[in-house]
Amino acid sequence: MSETAAEAGLARRSFARPRALRRSALGLAGAAAGAALFVHAWQDTDASLTSLFHGFHNTVNLLGRAVPPDGSVFTDSIRASILTFDTALLGTAVALVLSLLLVPLAARNITPHRLAYEAARLVIGVTRAIPDFVFALIFLVAVGLGPFSVVLAIAAHSVGVIGKLFAEAVEDMDMGPVDALRAAGASRLQVFLHAVLPGIAATFTGLALYRLDTNVRSVLYLGAIGGGGLGFLLYNSLQLFQYQQATTELAVLLVLLLVVERVSLMIRQRIV
Amino acid sequence: MLGANGSGKSTLLRCAVRLLEPDAGSVVLCGAELVGAHGRELREARRKAAMVFQQVLLVRRRSAVQNVAFGALGELPLRRSLSTRLFPAELAERAHASLARVGLADAAWKRADTLSGGQAQRVAIARALCQRAELVLADEPVASLDPHAAEEVLVLLGEIARVEGLATLVVLHQPELAFRYADRVIGIVSGEIVFDAPPASLDEQRVAALYEGAET
Numbered sequence: 001m002s003e004t005a006a007e008a009g010l011a012r013r014s015f016a017r018p019r020a021l022r023r024s025a026l027g028l029a030g031a032a033a034g035a036a037l038f039v040h041a042w043q044d045t046d047a048s049l050t051s052l053f054h055g056f057h058n059t060v061n062l063l064g065r066a067v068p069p070d071g072s073v074f075t076d077s078i079r080a081s082i083l084t085f086d087t088a089l090l091g092t093a094v095a096l097v098l099s100l101l102l103v104p105l106a107a108r109n110i111t112p113h114r115l116a117y118e119a120a121r122l123v124i125g126v127t128r129a130i131p132d133f134v135f136a137l138i139f140l141v142a143v144g145l146g147p148f149s150v151v152l153a154i155a156a157h158s159v160g161v162i163g164k165l166f167a168e169a170v171e172d173m174d175m176g177p178v179d180a181l182r183a184a185g186a187s188r189l190q191v192f193l194h195a196v197l198p199g200i201a202a203t204f205t206g207l208a209l210y211r212l213d214t215n216v217r218s219v220l221y222l223g224a225i226g227g228g229g230l231g232f233l234l235y236n237s238l239q240l241f242q243y244q245q246a247t248t249e250l251a252v253l254l255v256l257l258l259v260v261e262r263v264s265l266m267i268r269q270r271i272v
Numbered sequence: 273m274l275g276a277n278g279s280g281k282s283t284l285l286r287c288a289v290r291l292l293e294p295d296a297g298s299v300v301l302c303g304a305e306l307v308g309a310h311g312r313e314l315r316e317a318r319r320k321a322a323m324v325f326q327q328v329l330l331v332r333r334r335s336a337v338q339n340v341a342f343g344a345l346g347e348l349p350l351r352r353s354l355s356t357r358l359f360p361a362e363l364a365e366r367a368h369a370s371l372a373r374v375g376l377a378d379a380a381w382k383r384a385d386t387l388s389g390g391q392a393q394r395v396a397i398a399r400a401l402c403q404r405a406e407l408v409l410a411d412e413p414v415a416s417l418d419p420h421a422a423e424e425v426l427v428l429l430g431e432i433a434r435v436e437g438l439a440t441l442v443v444l445h446q447p448e449l450a451f452r453y454a455d456r457v458i459g460i461v462s463g464e465i466v467f468d469a470p471p472a473s474l475d476e477q478r479v480a481a482l483y484e485g486a487e488t
Contacts, residue, residue: 176329180396183289184403185319185346190353194342198333 062243069251070244077233077252084229085256087147088215091154092162096208098155099163104192106163107170110178112188124167128160136222150227154215162211169203170196202271209264216260220253230256273443273458274450276483280463281443282326285409289318302406319346322400324410324429328392330384336395337380341367343403363402370398374428390421397428401436408433408440415445426453447479 041047105111106120135153143149177195186194197204223231230253237246275281286292287299290306299306302320309317322343330339338356341363345353352358371380374394379387387395393413400408410429414422426442430453433440444450450457451471459467459482467478 176325176327177331179291180323180325180329180399181331181342181345183291183318183321183323184343184399185315185317186342187315187346187350189350190345190348193354194334194345194356195331198331201333 065241066243066247068244069247070242071248073233073237073245073248074252077230077249080228080230080233080249081252081256083147084219084223084231085216085260087150087223087227087229088154088212088219091151091219092158092208092212092215094151094155095158095162095211098159099166102159102163103166103170104188104196106167109171109173109175110188110192110196120163121167124160124163126160127156128164130157130160132157132218132222133225136225136227140226145226145228147223147228150219150222150229153222153227154218157218158211158215162207165207165211166200166204169200169207173199205271206268209268213260213264216257273441273460274445274447274479274482275443275460279460279482281460282411283463284460285323285411285441285443288409289321289323290314291323315346319403320405321407321409322403322405324393324396324400324408324413326412326415328389328396328416330387330392330395330399332383332385334384335381336376336384336387336391336398337364337367337371339384339395340370340398340402343370343399343401346403367398367402370401371395373401373432374398388421389417390424393417393421393425394428397425397432401432406439408438410440410442412443412445414449422449429453 102120102123105116106124108117111117111120132153135156136150139149139152139156143152173196177199178191181191181195219227219229220231220234223229223233224235226232230249234246234249234253237243237249273281273284283292287294288301288306290299290309294307297307301317304313304317304320306314306317330336331342334342334356341356341359344363344366348359348363352360368377368380371377374397376391376394376398379391379395384392384395396413408429413429414425417425426449429440429442432438442450442454447457451474454471456468457471457474457479458465459479461482466482467474
């Protein structure tokens with residue numbers, strides 16, 4: 001039997017395509033590399049089933065010491081949750097305004113110039129790539145501890161996120177009305193105001209509300225590193241083993257998150 | 273204007289207002305050179321020609337009358353055009369009058385996306401009227417309409433051309449419609465004009481020749 005005939009026989013007996021042998025060797029190496037990666041990750045993070053078991057034990061213990069909730073921090077928690085919301089609101093609003101300025105440049109289909117497009121995309125790319133946590137660390141140094149540094153951090157990171165989503169919404173939109181108004185002699189800004197914005201205003205509002213919802217969560221953990229608000233209270237209570245206070249704060253936190261999410265969802269459903 | 277698919281009819285109209293950039297040559301629109309024109313100069317020139325498109329290109333979430341007023345955006349200073357509320361009262365009157373002219377006075381406050389195809393195309397014509405252009409360029413304005421609505425739109429375009437004294441260039445795919453409504457019929461093949469004559473002096477063969485050998 002010639003070699004080709006043998007190969008053909010082999011091919012007929014399996015579902016693998018010819019030359020599959022070399023591929024499967026590559027696949028095997030890939031699988032081994034993947035497995036090694038996971039083993040390393042497991043060791044690197046000190047993951048262990050014993051710790052998990054002890055952790056569970058500690059958690060039950062903690063839960064026992066967390067009831068009944070301490071009502072004395074209730075008003076403070078409410079006040080802090082309002083601060084958390086305000087921080088997210090202001091940060092998102094600043095990002096929104098800045099993104100609206102960037103979008104006419106950052107959407108390929110309406111940008112006045114390639115350079116403007118690249119510059120706007122660079123701003124969006126960089127601010128999106130840098131996590132709000134890093135921005136917060138920077139602004140904590142720049143403007144000092146407190147919610148304002150978190151406002152700036154949220155704004156800086158959200159410019160990238162909102163800007164990218166907005167620009168993509170504009171790139172996906174129907175260009176017909178834009179052409180129609182351009183053909184009638186409207187200026188770039190006029191076209192943006194009357195043909196672009198009406199087409200995507202609902203999408204923009206939806207995205208902005210969704211981002212606000214996400215930012216409330218971010219403010220919680222950014223608060224813990226010195227930004228104030230409910231995240232800061234909760235972090236302190238846990239650090240000081242005040243588990244009953246933490247229970248109250250967690251309850252308020254949960255209500256805050258649920259309210260923001262529900263209201264934002266309601267508005268989004270209304271406008272779409 | 274008649275011609276097979278790909279013969280350059282739409283390209284010509286889009287080049288005429290520089291929605292498309294011509295590779296070479298010049299575009300003279302109502303006496304103004306458009307190639308190389310920028311900013312205000314280009315916008316002023318574009319205002320002289322009103323486009324009516326194949327797909328009706330209205331701003332969907334705006335009312336019919338607002339869409340009509342958008343035709344005049346080019347003549348408004350920026351501060352009066354930031355919002356439709358700032359549009360001059362004269363423009364609102366003109367927009368309503370233009371809508372009445374196309375028989376849609378009652379639909380003024382209907383949102384554009386609730387209009388039928390024929391109504392929407394008439395709103396687009398009203399927008400062209402409101403623009404006070406010297407020339408109307410219509411790119412297959414009846415291609416997506418049923419025969420009845422198509423008839424209405426063409427009658428309207430013809431009427432406006434004659435009453436307002438507006439030169440109107442209409443790209444059509446149906447020679448019989450061109451023969452019925454046009455004063456002149458222009459045939460193009462591969463971007464070249466092969467005839468330009470009143471319908472009475474044209475025979476079927478010359479028109480049929482436009483579509484010969486063309487891929488459809």
